[in-house]
Amino acid sequence: MKIKFITLKLLCRNSVEILNFSSQVTFFHGQISAGKSSIVRLIEFCLGGTLEKTPAIIQELVSVELATRINEYDVLFERESKGSNQVQVTWKNSAGATASVLAPIKTTDSSIWEDNIFNLNDLIFYFIGLTPLKVRKNKSNSDSPLIRLSFKNLLWYCYLDQENLDSSFYKMEEPFRSSSSRDVMRFIIGYYNERLSQLEINLEDIQKQLLGKREAIKQVRQFLERFNYGSEAEVIEQRNEIIKELASANLEKSNIREGHLKETHFVDELRETLRTLNHGLERECQQLFDLEERIQEENALKAELLLSKFKLIQAQSASSVLSGLSFESCPACGTPTNNPSYAEDLCHLCGRHPVLENNLSLVPPEIISRDLTSRANELEESISRHQQGYKTQKCRVDNLQEEKNRLDRQLIEELQHYDSSFVASILEIERCVATLEERLRGLDKIAEITQSLDKMGKEVDILKLEVEELERHIEEEKKSLDNADENIRTLENNFLNALIAVGVPGIEENDEVKINRKTWIPYIYPNGDEALKWSFSNAGSGGKKALFNVCYALALHKTASEKALPIPNFLIIDTPMKNIGEDVNNNIFSSFYEYLYSLAGESLSNTQFIIVDKEYFPSNSPIDIIQRKMTPNDSKYPPLISYYRGS
Secondary structure (H helix, E strand, O other), rough: OOOEEEEEEEEOOOOOEEEEEOOOOOEEEEOOOOOOHHHHHHHHHHHOOOOOHHHHHHHEEEEEEEEEEEEEEEEEEEOOOOOOOOOEEEOOOOOOOOOEEEEOOEEEEEEEOOOOOOOHHHHHHHHHOOEEEEEEOOOOOOOOOOEOOOOOOHHHHOEEEOOOOOOOOOOOOOOOOOOOOOOOHHHHHHHOOOOHHHHHHHHHHHHHHHHHHHHHHHHHHHHEEEEEEEOOHHHHHHHHHHHHHHHHHHHHHHHHHHHOOOOOOOOEEEEEEEHHHHHHHHHHHHHHHHHHHHHHHHHHHHHHHHHHHHHHHHHHHHHHHHOOOOOOOOOOOOOOOOOOOOOOOOOOOOOOOOOOOOOOOOOOOHHHHHHHHHHHHHHHHHHHHHHHHHHHHHHHHHHHHHHHHHHHHHHHHHHHHHHHHHHHHHHHHHHHHHHHHHHHHHHHHHHHHOOOOOHHHHHHHHHHHHHHHHHHHHHHHHHOOOOOHHHHHHHHHHHHHHHHHHHOOOOOOOOOEEEEEOOOOOOOOOHHHHHHOOOHOOOHHHHHHHHHHHHHHHHHHHHHHHHOOOOEEEEEEEOOOOOOOOOOOOHHHHHHHHHHHHEEEEEEOOOOEEEEOOOOOOOOOOEEEEEEEEOOOOOOOOOOOOOOOOO
């Protein structure tokens, strides 16, 4: 799952803070209360998580923007800091097409994009190219309903937050989250894949259809039996009798018409009504055409605004790179530009033209960006209104057209048969024909129902076969997941190697790691002795538990990279050296970061690391690394919100 974080922008009351992320390792370090942990919390916040309301966040933060690259999509997540349960998501695909939606955190009743995307979680899976996973709520019951496995569940193994680093092993001990955490491991390791998920989703859909059709057949047959329509044969017999009576009545009506001299009368009032109706219909059609053109124009304008938003982001990035650029030597020949013969007011590079100073007061890009978003949202609302108006107008035109057609038929009928004596003589027979025809239509409907029941019965038989076929495929798919055991063994070896490389106390070369296939909790077997096994819950110190968690995450991502397993290719660790003094345990401190950097340069070179810790450990590996020191009061190393000086 290719996900890369590019920039994080904080729109504050008095500043705009922009943080750039390295494609490999980004390291934030420094003193407490400088906003280091808030950086990674804001990343999770943009992806639908909750945000810890620190005093700085409460007082100064207005909104936050996260620019990412997800597969072939450039995606921008924007979320307001206060009272926001939705995220503005704007994206551009590889073909340059842009779109923007306001994605709710929780599932809504109506889709927000295409037909099957109802919230932010679905939208992220859409960018990844993965159908939102559904797993059985009860693993021991094949008829148990399916529940969603969200992107937030996957984040447990990609974002190790400081608060739970030494107190929770990936939610395994929490009653309501342990099942989802184990489902994530089953999915990543290979006991549960996208095909199996889709097969189970299809099985549940077909089982619902089967149950619904069976119940419908039962209810309708009980209803028909109450009116003596128990079988199709009985309906056909009654229908044949009515057809005979109707044929006799129609013959009588035909004889009356043929024996009557019809006089044609012009119905002036009806014709005048038709002329007025025609004029009104033309006006309404023109309004319908105007609405259609207006919707097309606004859609085109919305697309231009969204494209302008991405151009603004690119222009801002270029401006931040090129601003303040000066030449110490000529870019063409390399001659120094500090020529004393040039006057002070002339360009120090060419010596000919005066230096121009740009006194233009430009509008801040964030205001333009916010204005573009606002304009796009306004256009979206306008489009929605016009579309609703279009539907109303279309209904009005259809009603007028239907009324015109009815009057046309009435006019033709009256022109052909208009005569008071004729109407008087034929009225009774037509009433009889209408009654018989209505009864015949009713029986036709009953016949259609009985035929539909027979057809539905055949569909039930087909669905039964489909259920059996899907159940067989599911069992075959489960049996085909043999490589999952190999993946677990690789994970066990990688975890042990990580613990040894980092130098976690109590780990020796001849120890073994075993992962319980039911609970997914790894155990350490000292010298292979099961009787002495220990795990996260009885690891002892908080520092050892933190290392246990971090090493497991590194091992899992390393295994995923080696075996091409599905997990987002980023790892955020907030204070891996929590409860570990870098002075007292310097060997662990250095061993851990040397091991992490070696992974970043080799097997996890495509994984993006974002680290928050007390001290920075420089890398000796040739990797792309960005580090920033942060303090709460030192302007040389400013906090997250550079002007804020608080607690």
